[in-house]
Amino acid sequence: MGAPTVDGEAGTRMVDDDERLVRGGGRFIDDRAPAGALRLAVLRAPFAHGRITRLETAAAATMPGVRAVLTARDLAERGVAALATRAPLDDTDDGRFFAPPRPILADGVVRHVGEAVAAVVADDVATAADALEAIDLDIEAWPAVVDPEAARAAGAIRAEAPDNVAFRWSKGDADAAAGAMARAAHVVELTVRHPRVAAAPLEPRGALASYARETGRYTLWTPSQGVVALRAAMAQALAVDTDAVRIVTEDVGGSFAVKIWPYPEQVLALVAAERTGRPVKWVADRAESFAADVPGRARVDRARLALDADGRFLAFAVDALADIGAYVNTVAPAIVTTGATRVMGHVYRIAHLHYAVTATFTNGPPTDAYRGAGKPETVATLERLIDVAAARLGLDRFELRRRNLITPEALPYRTGMGETIDGGDLPALAARLDEAADLAGFAERRAASAARGRRRGLGLTFHLHATGGSTDERSEVRVRPEGAVVVRSGTQDSGQGHRRALAAVAAEVLDLPRERVRVEQGDSDRLAVGGGTGGSNLMPVAANTVHRTAHALLGQARARAAEVLEVASADLAYAGGRFRIKGTDRGVGLFELAAMGAARDDAPACIAERDFEGEHSTYPAGGYAVEVELDPETGAVRVERWCGLDDIGRVIDPPGAFGQLAGGVTQALGEALGEALVYDANGQLLTGSFMDYWMPRAGDVPAFVLDFAPTPSPNSRLGVKGVGEVGSIGGVAAVVNAVHDALRPFGVEHVDRPLTPAKLWAAIAARDREAEVGG
Amino acid sequence: MAEVSFKVNGAPVTVEVEPRTLLVEALRRNLGLTGTHVGCDTSQCGCCVVHVDGASVKACAMLAVQAEGAEVTTIEGLARGDELHPMQQAFRDHHGLQCGFCTPGMIMSAVDLLQHNPSPSEPEIRDWLEGNICRCTGYHNIVKAIRACAEATSGHRAAAE
Numbered sequence: 016m017g018a019p020t021v022d023g024e025a026g027t028r029m030v031d032d033d034e035r036l037v038r039g040g041g042r043f044i045d046d047r048a049p050a051g052a053l054r055l056a057v058l059r060a061p062f063a064h065g066r067i068t069r070l071e072t073a074a075a076a077t078m079p080g081v082r083a084v085l086t087a088r089d090l091a092e093r094g095v096a097a098l099a100t101r102a103p104l105d106d107t108d109d110g111r112f113f114a115p116p117r118p119i120l121a122d123g124v125v126r127h128v129g130e131a132v133a134a135v136v137a138d139d140v141a142t143a144a145d146a147l148e149a150i151d152l153d154i155e156a157w158p159a160v161v162d163p164e165a166a167r168a169a170g171a172i173r174a175e176a177p178d179n180v181a182f183r184w185s186k187g188d189a190d191a192a193a194g195a196m197a198r199a200a201h202v203v204e205l206t207v208r209h210p211r212v213a214a215a216p217l218e219p220r221g222a223l224a225s226y227a228r229e230t231g232r233y234t235l236w237t238p239s240q241g242v243v244a245l246r247a248a249m250a251q252a253l254a255v256d257t258d259a260v261r262i263v264t265e266d267v268g269g270s271f272a273v274k275i276w277p278y279p280e281q282v283l284a285l286v287a288a289e290r291t292g293r294p295v296k297w298v299a300d301r302a303e304s305f306a307a308d309v310p311g312r313a314r315v316d317r318a319r320l321a322l323d324a325d326g327r328f329l330a331f332a333v334d335a336l337a338d339i340g341a342y343v344n345t346v347a348p349a350i351v352t353t354g355a356t357r358v359m360g361h362v363y364r365i366a367h368l369h370y371a372v373t374a375t376f377t378n379g380p381p382t383d384a385y386r387g388a389g390k391p392e393t394v395a396t397l398e399r400l401i402d403v404a405a406a407r408l409g410l411d412r413f414e415l416r417r418r419n420l421i422t423p424e425a426l427p428y429r430t431g432m433g434e435t436i437d438g439g440d441l442p443a444l445a446a447r448l449d450e451a452a453d454l455a456g457f458a459e460r461r462a463a464s465a466a467r468g469r470r471r472g473l474g475l476t477f478h479l480h481a482t483g484g485s486t487d488e489r490s491e492v493r494v495r496p497e498g499a500v501v502v503r504s505g506t507q508d509s510g511q512g513h514r515r516a517l518a519a520v521a522a523e524v525l526d527l528p529r530e531r532v533r534v535e536q537g538d539s540d541r542l543a544v545g546g547g548t549g550g551s552n553l554m555p556v557a558a559n560t561v562h563r564t565a566h567a568l569l570g571q572a573r574a575r576a577a578e579v580l581e582v583a584s585a586d587l588a589y590a591g592g593r594f595r596i597k598g599t600d601r602g603v604g605l606f607e608l609a610a611m612g613a614a615r616d617d618a619p620a621c622i623a624e625r626d627f628e629g630e631h632s633t634y635p636a637g638g639y640a641v642e643v644e645l646d647p648e649t650g651a652v653r654v655e656r657w658c659g660l661d662d663i664g665r666v667i668d669p670p671g672a673f674g675q676l677a678g679g680v681t682q683a684l685g686e687a688l689g690e691a692l693v694y695d696a697n698g699q700l701l702t703g704s705f706m707d708y709w710m711p712r713a714g715d716v717p718a719f720v721l722d723f724a725p726t727p728s729p730n731s732r733l734g735v736k737g738v739g740e741v742g743s744i745g746g747v748a749a750v751v752n753a754v755h756d757a758l759r760p761f762g763v764e765h766v767d768r769p770l771t772p773a774k775l776w777a778a779i780a781a782r783d784r785e786a787e788v789g790g
Numbered sequence: 791m792a793e794v795s796f797k798v799n800g801a802p803v804t805v806e807v808e809p810r811t812l813l814v815e816a817l818r819r820n821l822g823l824t825g826t827h828v829g830c831d832t833s834q835c836g837c838c839v840v841h842v843d844g845a846s847v848k849a850c851a852m853l854a855v856q857a858e859g860a861e862v863t864t865i866e867g868l869a870r871g872d873e874l875h876p877m878q879q880a881f882r883d884h885h886g887l888q889c890g891f892c893t894p895g896m897i898m899s900a901v902d903l904l905q906h907n908p909s910p911s912e913p914e915i916r917d918w919l920e921g922n923i924c925r926c927t928g929y930h931n932i933v934k935a936i937r938a939c940a941e942a943t944s945g946h947r948a949a950a951e
Binding site for chain 2: 032033034035036037038039040041043045046048141215216217218219266267268269271300301302509510511512670671673674677678679680681682704705706710711712713714716718719
């Protein structure tokens with residue numbers, strides 16, 4: 016098959032994102048430095064809880080180079096609104112849902128370290144930093160609580176919630192689950208703690224705001240995962256029409272959810288631009304990012320698994336405590352409820368499921384989704400519980416899992432949480448993983464490790480994702496006379512390679528080289544509708560919509576071509592960007608039609624627009640086999656092998672999909688072995704830099720053996736499933752179980768994450784001491 | 791204010807900076823070379839790695855005035871016009887990047903690795919990258935790209951000898 020021929024040779028080759036980025040040609044928020052821009056800096060609460068007794072800003076305001084100081088009073092006078100959650104619940108257990116909005120600047124009381132108290136706007140960063148020092152802030156410190164398990168008994172963070180409970184919610188059949196537990200041959204209980212972690216993309220958050228007095232329009236350049244929702248949030252905070260705000264997102268240096276949320280600093284930059292008439296820029300440093308970014312996870316699961324005498328899973332129940340932080344963030348209520356339950360039971364047939372959650376306030380920054388959004392916790396809890404069950408009951412862990420897998424005959428399988436799993440062949444995947452990971456050779460590898468004084472452990476786990484996110488996708492496909500196809504999507508790339516993947520989808524339909532397709536995202540003036548990126552929705556939602564839209568465009572162009580060539584459309588063949596009258600070499604090209612259209616204002620031939628239609632959910636699934644080596648002398652763990660198989664449906668962009676999986680499992684490895692936001696008893700953050708907050712370096716991860724085991728999703732025109740969160744959902748338990756397998760000879764059953772050398776060494780030492788005392 | 795003169799990507803420059811200005815700030819703000827990034831405050835992340843007199847340096851850990859008389863190379867100075875540097879090409883060919891924020895520092899660091907060790911093993915590559923954090927890729931394709939570049943360039947050297 017030769018290369019497709021393309022008419023309209025004037026078309027230029029698009030520089031792809033990778034080429035631009037390896038040249039240093041990225042355009043990140045801090046790279047935008049318009050002449051005359053002022054810099055904004057934020058004074059942050061030094062205490063986790065307390066009353067502001069003094070906030071004196073006159074000295075700062077009169078410093079040379081300081082253009083404005085903003086306090087809560089200024090914002091109140093301006094009529095700036097607080098940030099409210101977008102996901103209130105109307106189905107809580109007791110009808111109560113308490114979610115006080117998050118003020119842009121603390122409203123007399125500070126509720127977490129790092130909460131914004133005041134802002135200064137100055138000619139440059141150094142002047143702004145000096146001005147912060149000149150603000151006189153006194154806080155009467157109150158007791159703080161950062162441990163969710165201590166929150167109920169602690170002093171109230173809100174008078175309206177004396178027990179610190181924001182809401183209680185449950186799903187599933189509690190009676191049936193309890194009945195199954197009562198009748199079961201075995202019930203295994205375990206508490207699994209999922210610590211607060213930082214998304215920590217390498218590019219910190221930032222914002223550049225401008226205000227045009229003559230038009231009354233605000234523009235905010237800021238990294239995001241979708242400009243449309245952010246436009247609404249900013250307009251609401253500023254109390255202006257949505258049309259008065261334009262949000263522009265250029266290159267985003269990683270996000271993993273943390274840049275979805277509207278933040279106080281963005282509102283402050285907009286207000287400051289309005290007040291000063293100058294562009295105002297704010298970029299977080301890393302310490303600010305750790306103190307004021309929205310963290311993820313933060314759940315404690317008291318879990319129970321019931322099994323019959325043959326090791327079949329009968330019921331799985333979780334009593335969860337979700338640490339919601341000091342405020343209820345944008346979609347946090349959805350994450351700890353629906354997000355947590357959609358994958359409950361994941362790849363296993365379990366008749367009875369029940370999940371109950373208490374969302375509790377603490378004196379930490381508000382939490383919300385982080386890559387996986389409630390699902391990594393639920394999957395990791397069950398996978399951990401299965402290993403504990405196997406150990407307690409003396410069963411083989413892999414066999415126990417295999418015995419309970421959902422089989423292809425059971426599809427479509429409706430789970431106890433109301434999800435209908437769309438496809439997959441889990442037993443085949445398990446068999447392939449057994450071989451790919453060379454499980455047969457594990458005993459030999461373990462012996463080799465032991466000979467070196469190391470304990471080798473194996474973790475073998477399965478996972479399932481229920482993709483979600485917004486379905487407010489509107490895709491546009493436009494053929495430009497100069498030889499380019501422009502695709503617009505309301506999703507937003509933050510490094511995943513959206514533009515390459517969506518270009519591939521459009522190029523396939525239009526039978527053009529991918530280089531001819533340019534994908535545009537990130538300008539709210541060009542997007543009336545667009546739900547943004549989240550829930551691994553690029554493939555299930557956007558790719559399917561772009562595919563439909565490109566087909567629609569081709570249909571319209573065909574009708575126009577028939578008109579131009581004066582034949583019936585059925586007589587036209589299409590290939591390589593050209594309609595040809597069958598059996599002749601007469602024809603007309605797509606780009607020629609666009610040129611005619613441009614001249615005659617005949618849009619339908621060259622523009623199509625479609626909204627998402629169809630099934631929103633897909634269910635990617637997979638399995639990971641992870642081997643670690645533990646040094647019992649130091650507690651240090653090395654991940655030696657990682658073999659994974661994932662069914663993400665049809666793979667449109669294999670390098671991109673591989674990259675999503677490899678990056679996701681590395682974040683999971685980080686969560687398993689070292690990542691946790693740690694606060695002292697007063698709520699002071701102890702992990703406020705990359706020196707203290709451990710994240711995996713190149714030497715901490717193995718070369719990955721990851722492959723695809725695709726089965727098409729019937730829920731998707733293209734057969735695609737989501738991918739972005741799959742690795743971070745599945746990876747945590749695989750590593751955690753591998754480490755616990757290595758710990759088994761020491762009689763250690765369970766250690767809470769993160770499994771740092773200090774904790775593992777202490778666990779081993781404690782068992783040694785017990786043995787000595789006992790002996 | 792202090793006046794500092796040095797060469798950036800082969801061209802002589804003079805910038806006027808406050809003595810406390812970091813080299814990375816001078817490159818980004820005074821010279822508009824925004825390919826060198828800042829990802830942390832503690833010299834951990836490596837997003838700001840440049841070459842000073844041929845050796846990789848974290849430009850956040852050096853004052854601009856210390857660059858007086860030096861030859862500085864940034865990510866923008868690596869390609870020869872349309873032709874990417876072999877390390878840039880390898881990162882591109884092997885998809886050794888996602889969001890691209892750590893990439894310039896990663897590439898500058900990798901180029902320096904091959905100056906020290908033209909055929910590094912995989913553990914040597916991983917060890918060298920200790921000072922460069924990537925949050926997106928899981929490092930797999932970065933390591934692959936560096937190995938491929940080492941193989942390609944040592945192949946060139948072998949052919950030339």
